[in-house]
Amino acid sequence: MVLDTLKRLTSGPKPVVLLFVLLLASLYLMSAATQNSEVFGRLYSLLLAINILAMLLLLALIGRNLISLIGQYRRRAAGARLTARLVIMFAILAVSPISVLYYFSLEFLHRGIDSWFDLRTEKALEDALELGRSALDSRLRELLRDSRTIGLELARKPDSTIGLSIHAIRESTDATEMTLLTANGRVVSSSSLDPSTVIPTLPNQAILQQMHHGLEYAALEPLHDRGLHYRIVIPITNPDPLGEPRLLHTLYPIPERIDTLAASVQNAYTKYKELSYLREPLKYSFTLTLSLVLLLSLLTAVWAAFFSARRLVAPIRDLAEGTRAVAEGDYDMRLPLPGRDELGFLVRSFNEMTRKLSRARDAAQQSQAQAEEQRAYLEAVLGCLSSGVFTLNQHGSLRTSNSAAATILGIDLNEIAGLSLQQASVKYPMLEPLLETIADHLAPEHGGWQAEVVLFGGSGRRVLICRGSPLQAEGELPGEHVIVFDDVTALIQAQRDAAWGEVARRLAHEIKNPLTPIQLSAERLRHKYLKQMSPEDAEVLDRSTHTIVQQVESMQEMVKAFSDYARPPKLQLTQVALGRLVKEVLDLYQGDERLRITLDSKGEMPTIEADMGRLRQLLHNLVKNAIEANSDNAPVTLRLLVHCAEKDSCRFVELRFEDNGPGFSEESLDQLFEPYVTSKPKGTGLGLAVVKKIVEEHGGIIWAENHPEGGAVITVRLPVQAKHREPQHSDRSRPLLNTEAQLSRPRTDR
């Protein structure tokens, strides 16, 4: 608080102007004091000290300004360079004339002081003094002679009458005082013109000392308050031969007129001598005063330069800072008006501009807030959708997406934002079928489109229904697309399960139910009539009823197998070591002469989450399928390749069954995994359908193909959960992703 008040009082031009005025007054007083004015003379040293202190104060003030300016200059503060230029310019403009003036003033001053002194004047004064002295000396000699006469006269007088004698003698002469005293200065008798004088004026010790040597003393002396007097001291003889020597001390006045003239000459001479002696100190003092004036002027000019420059640059600096603030987005800055000049007009215009900018900014912010609100609303709506939605810009890059899209695809879509579809495929190979489908439909002529896409990733086989449409809404850029897709894997599976369940139920109801009465009837016929018939008829009946029973049992088995196929999956998932399971199953066929099995297992197999019984059934069905596919009796060679797709981060394990049989016919390849589609002489026709069902229950895929060198190849891929994958090196291998149409056929021509 105190500091603020102090700062307020010491800032601005007022204190410095006051200081300047005080300094001027002080310098004036000092100049007066130099001329020996009585009043100011006593204050000379004080004034000098005050002036020097004030100069130092002004110097400190300028120093502070200078340091501040240097700091601003180094910081490249707004207006610092301009302030520096103005200060330098003002300072030069002020210093040059003042310096010239100082030089010539000093010259004139010195010459002026020298001109006061003239040798002729000095000689005249000395002559006048000498003249006065000569005139007075002649009178002094006369008085000395008179004193000697008086002394001789008094020497003859007895002490008893000496007082009267002295008084009478003094009365008869011009003497103002006449005293008879001993050599030691003791007064014997005295007479004075002034009756009030009690103690006579005595000669000082030096005169008495001179008397001890028997010398006389006669001199002109100025007496205190009494002007010039002749003082004459002569030794006189003591009438008493035994008495101590005596002295006659006489004071004679100088005539008033002469005294006045003598005093005048004395004063003039003394003053002139003193002034002449003080010539150099006087020059020194004047030079000092003039230098102080010069310094004061210079320092004040420099300070004024700082002040003026600051005042001039302040609005420009404000404008620069204001412009910088506006550039940084601060439109609320208002600059103080410096005045009504052109700068004031400029500042007013700036303030008006920032005001308008501020309004425009507020309006833009309001619009942005509304747009943001609408966007947030739209995002909330899209976020609540169970369908995945994303948009592509005109370059085919992902622009926006909702959370359901990321959930369905199982990736963070932000990572492929801005990437082209091809780049996204490289980054996430599992998305390739979807991205290819989208790319195929991006042409503008397609309009709205719909497709079913199957993805195969870490979470298994996913079937997506994908719909796309070009965005033609107002404001949207042409060529943008919106893609909406739904995960229908569970729906399709549920529909398929429901359909096959209905078939199984009808079969059981319509076929399996009549079979038991048929079988029972046939057995009853056989039991009742076989013994009563002739052997020939009995044989016919026996064979017929046996056939009926056998076929009914066969039909029951077939219905049971189908029922098993169509029943809803009740998987009991456990961690299964696939490699061990394959070995166990194949070990069962070690003694079978119809089969030669080669197991080729590469690397360590991860465990997969699967129903072990169902997998065991899958393996048996595929092995049996290979055995049954062989029409002749030659042993079948089955090569089973089991490996983990290490190049694809071991996202799945692959089982590849290769046999040396006749292979699949081209016609049957498309329906190979449908129920009751078989080219084999034996079997129910459900073997591969069950296999496919088990694979799909486990989220895997299966396809069949013919080997180029002959024989059939069936490939099964089962997903591996992420937590069971081995640490892998890259994720760049080709994915196992197929559309529905390619499900049973590998993409490459193998």
Place this chain on the structure above:
Amino acid sequence: MAFITLVSKSLLLNPLRRLRPGRWLRLLAALLCLTPVALHASAFSINDIHTEVKEGVHLLDANIDYRFSDDALRALSNGVPLTVHLTIEIERLRKWWLNDEIATLEQRYSLQYHALSHQYLLRNLNSGAFYSFPHYPAAVKALGTLRDLPLLDSKLIRPAERYQVSMRVALDIEALPSPLRPVAYITPAWRLQSDWYTWFLTP
């Protein structure tokens, strides 16, 4: 009957205490001149101090040897009066605290040359006493001879206490003509003064 004990001619233990406003001014002026000033401390010397009690008053006798510099003598012969400042301070000594100042005595003497009469005029500026001398040695000798200068009423002196008297003489620069003062402040030839002469005063 009083007796004196000579202690030293050096400065007192606490010289700053002796700085009165006038001295502050001189010191400040000397500092502002920023010129190293070697004081002519040995220009004046105080000798033969003697105090005695007469009629209940301590009286001082002293001889002071004034050796004015050539510059000062030249100024004197050119009519510039020289003023000498005599300062005497009497303090009661205290063991655990600053000394108690009992009395301060200041005497100023002016010496001037009268060209017409060839006399040197000596004035006691305090008492107005006026003397004239036919030559400089007699005037300086009279200036340097102090006889029966009353110091202190003996009633102010307590028997159980110790008292210290300090005395110093100096040329008064402030009494010089003002053009001469700046030069005098920065010129050693004009900075004429004695050391502090200190002695103990007991009843």
